[in-house]
Amino acid sequence: MSQPDFFNLVQAITGRVTDLVAALVDVTRVPSAAGVHAARVASRELAFAEPWSSAILTLFETRQYRGSREDSVAFVARRLRISHSECERVIQQIVLAGLLAPRRGKYQVKRTLTVDTRDPRRAAELRQHWARAASERLQHPGPRDLFAYNVFAVRIADFERIRELLKQSFRQARSLVAASEQPEISGLLTLGLSQF
Secondary structure: OOHHHHHHHHHHHHOOHHHHHHHHOOHHHOHHHHHHHHHHHHHHHHHHHOOHHHHHHHHHOOHHHHOOOOOHHHHHHHHHOOOHHHHHHHHHHHHHOOOEEEEOOEEEEOOOOOOOOOOHHHHHHHHHHHHHHHHHHHHOOOOOOOOOOOOOOOOHHHHHHHHHHHHHHHHHHHHHHHHOOOOOOOOOOOOOOOOO
């Protein structure tokens, strides 16, 4: 396999060929990768610095947003239940990261947000943010929101089976999201299982 074919394969499978290049050499010495890699790093940092950026980008991808006559900031702030000023600030950061561009009175997603969850502490902070967001939604659920719980006692083997079922369900949901074309709505899926 030739080197270009190898790099094309890495990109096709992982979408992270510039990360590989950066791990091997100083990425700034590879002009074709330097700009792309810098943008990826900026988008990764954005996800941690501004957790709402993920949800804002997903809303801008929906048919619901594209068909709305409502001001973009008001549309997003109302749906996420965050302040107008916070929403506006995060949108500006997304634009600066090169992920979003204004176009004909609306925002258009240029690239998706890359979230690198290899750092356990930072990944935990994101999970806490989204758990708080779900908890706040629980106070005033929307018509399609779903919240449930079950406190139980089971054998260890059954607990592990429940854990595997939830992991499979989560992977299946992610596959559905990845395959969904022309999104109409945006959502948040949180998953938790704790042993007492």
